[in-house]
Amino acid sequence: MMLIQAEALNRVYRSPLPGQSWGERFARLIRPKWSETHSVRDVSFGIARGECVALVGPNGAGKSTTIKMLTGILAPSSGRVSVAGFDPQRDRRAYVKHIGVVFGQRSQLWWDLPVQDSFRILQALFAVPEATYQQQLNLFRREGGLDEFWLRPVRTLSLGQRMLCEIAASFLHAPEVVFLDEPTIGLDLEMKARMRELIRQINRDAGTTVLITSHDVGDIEKLSQRLLLIDHGQLKFDGSLAHFRQSAGDGHWWAAKLGGDRDAAQALLAGHPAGLAVRHNGDWLEVARDERLPLPELLQLLAPFAIHDIKPVEQSLEDLLHGFYLAGKVGAREAA
Numbered sequence: 001m002m003l004i005q006a007e008a009l010n011r012v013y014r015s016p017l018p019g020q021s022w023g024e025r026f027a028r029l030i031r032p033k034w035s036e037t038h039s040v041r042d043v044s045f046g047i048a049r050g051e052c053v054a055l056v057g058p059n060g061a062g063k064s065t066t067i068k069m070l071t072g073i074l075a076p077s078s079g080r081v082s083v084a085g086f087d088p089q090r091d092r093r094a095y096v097k098h099i100g101v102v103f104g105q106r107s108q109l110w111w112d113l114p115v116q117d118s119f120r121i122l123q124a125l126f127a128v129p130e131a132t133y134q135q136q137l138n139l140f141r142r143e144g145g146l147d148e149f150w151l152r153p154v155r156t157l158s159l160g161q162r163m164l165c166e167i168a169a170s171f172l173h174a175p176e177v178v179f180l181d182e183p184t185i186g187l188d189l190e191m192k193a194r195m196r197e198l199i200r201q202i203n204r205d206a207g208t209t210v211l212i213t214s215h216d217v218g219d220i221e222k223l224s225q226r227l228l229l230i231d232h233g234q235l236k237f238d239g240s241l242a243h244f245r246q247s248a249g250d251g252h253w254w255a256a257k258l259g260g261d262r263d264a265a266q267a268l269l270a271g272h273p274a275g276l277a278v279r280h281n282g283d284w285l286e287v288a289r290d291e292r293l294p295l296p297e298l299l300q301l302l303a304p305f306a307i308h309d310i311k312p313v314e315q316s317l318e319d320l321l322h323g324f325y326l327a328g329k330v331g332a333r334e335a336a
Ligand SMILES: Nc1ncnc2c1ncn2[C@@H]1O[C@H](COP(=O)(O)OP(=O)(O)OP(=O)(O)O)[C@@H](O)[C@H]1O
Pocket: 013, 014, 015, 037, 038, 039, 057, 058, 059, 060, 061, 062, 063, 064, 065, 066
């Protein structure tokens, strides 16, 4: 049984369409016209207890909308969500005690109050037992250096310090699941590393399930075992990072610089029974590295085209994701 289950989720936003002329604008005050944005389309996935999953995709892909539906902030237009046995919208009061949420762009703390007071208010709001509160806090005291700014009003904290408090605040009630929407946005390299380590510890040691959205590839590589890739509101890939690398061309290529006809060489390689990806990259002709086309055979095939140079190239996850977003192509989808 999955801890988080999303079934055929759809979310359509309706926004009022302004009129062109004054008359039309006035008429639309009485009888509005609407434009519709279908921001999430038939998205289904399941997440098991203890997983750390990254929800990624280009700007406007539908990530925040998905998180909002999972946290009960937004109702799906159609489809079903269940998290820890709750319907996030219907059972909201009871549900919020089981989850933690961080929106990197928004604060859940009281701006003018010292960190300590904000945390005590959250403890009271969530009815967190003192022992749980102290135990959760200790981790952030020890690992995050919370004590340095414990008595300072939230508004005086640096972005990094505030984010640390936001994440600590979302864990105070020892939730089963935390949803982290861009938790490292705007942080420097050292603070990012600290934040990732904390999230990893909470996931690994406390077994808290984590769903994280981030545009930072480092967050994805360091934290998550699984990728949910969403684009234009649709789930385009669901599987492990290793599987994504494979389906996106593995990220391992042979690059050859040829003196002869590159197009003919490309056609020849594309016709190879292994069916490997072949492409031009500047002066280089690149073919996916695969045991079905060993180097000696590749050299033999390219020999008539005068090989000037040949080298292995690796693509970073960032490049692979970038290519995926650009192409907007549907990758192979691994069953969840
Ligand atoms: N309140 C709203 N009213 C109308 N359209 C909206 C609203 N919120 C989001 N949208 C639209 O829904 C689509 C998905 O937006 P969403 O914020 O979920 O994307 P995202 O993947 O989180 O993007 P980003 O990475 O830029 O934060 C976008 O086209 C956005 O303009």
